[in-house]
Amino acid sequence: MLCVFRVNGKLVALKVIRLVNGKLVALKVIRLQEEEGTPFTAIREASLLKGLKHANIVLLHDIIHTKETLTLVFEYVHTDLCQYMDKHPGGLHPDNVRLFLFQLLRGLSYIHQRYILHRDLKPQNLLISDTGELKLADFGLARAKSVPSHTYSNEVVTLWYRPPDVLLGSTDYSTCLDMWGVGCIFVEMIQGVAAFPGMKDIQDQLERIFLVLGTPSEETWPGVHSLPHFKPESLSCVCVMLLALYSCVFISVCVGRLGYVDHAEELASRFLQCFPKNRLSAQAALHHEYFSHLPPRLWELPDMSSIFSVPTVKLQPESGDSIQVCSKSHGKATSNSKH
Structure with a gap:
């Protein structure tokens, strides 16, 4: 699965891949332009997330930095x-x-x-x-x-x-x-x-x-x-x-x-x-x-x-039985990424 969008003018690709152990990860791939360097939002996100370990915060597994791309490896959430x-x-x-x-x-x-x-x-x-x-x-x-x-x-x-x-x-x-x-x-x-x-x-x-x-x-x-x-x-x-x-x-x-x-x-x-x-x-x-x-x-x-x-904690059934891709602006979003 692959989608491409822009964040602050940078092309960002989001890929979902399956690892050898069977787990899925989401790759947030940011294409870099040599004259502009790494976008500050990506640096900020990576530096903050590396120090945050909590069940209710998306987990950043790794950061891969090459001359052409910056890749953030996240846990996959569907x-x-x-x-x-x-x-x-x-x-x-x-x-x-x-x-x-x-x-x-x-x-x-x-x-x-x-x-x-x-x-x-x-x-x-x-x-x-x-x-x-x-x-x-x-x-x-x-x-x-x-x-x-x-x-x-x-x-x-x-x-x-x-x-x-x-x-x-x-x-x-x-x-x-x-x-x-x-x-x-x-x-x-x-x-x-x-x-x-x-x-x-x-x-x-x-x-x-x-x-x-x-x-x-x-x-x-x-x-x-x-x-x-x-x-x-x-x-x-x-x-x-x-x-x-x-x-x-x-x-x-x-x-x-x-x-x-x-x-x-x-x-x-x-x-x-x-x-x-x-x-x-x-x-x-x-x-x-x-x-x-x-x-x-x-x-x-x-x-x-x-x-x-906790064994007694679980979601209740909701109405509806098919996932629709979110197409609403939801307040003029600046970007819409998925990890």
Whole structure:
């Protein structure tokens, strides 16, 4: 199996091969041009992944560097959350959403404790194995965050999963950047469609967020008026009229299915906070009441142990019986790679 795509102008080939021992691996082959050298995203991804060993992070087996190519040898994972949701439209089984979210938080907690930000959370970058294991992948935009913080680019995170602080031009962010994406993905898994599917540009994306969560003010978001792109007068007339009628529409109104799952609405609202510092951390979220029905043993597992090593943990049957190749933009993706 072979597909070719571009990342930052570089041709990238993704091959799946079977090793002598019968195991499959995915080869991410980046064609190099002598005058340009190795793309920084590939160097960043390789350097970060070599030091990460966790059941919920895609495993980088090896790096092969020649004059013509840079090849990253990954474990093979047969699909991603984007394809999984396309196969099962209308929202996933609530028990499966809980297991996928727990694994996502488990992986994020691991990298956040090591001061690493993923910076591009979206369904395409969450791989799903045939046993239901979820693995964080595509660390091309990830950064190791030092303390004290530096400023970073605001051209990160695919539009639909980009937090309002970054949309407003903030370049001073921490792990809360990833937690907004967690909230968007959580809602999307439950309801079957994106939480904030902006169709035009950054301004359209902001309007969709503010119509649900309310227009921020200095009282609700200290410092928001000082952000580079905060221009309340630039909101569309429709958005202003609606916001005059209600300052905040609770998530349950826009996403009705959340209300049918114990503690889901409250957890989603803890992730989807406009003020970055109010967002729940990955570590804290793992202990939220939403996960109270899971076996206690899950919190005691070693990093490299799958949650499915606990006998009572398993995915529930979903509707649908055929995998469809993901063709949606899912927020104007910058690239779509599979490991």
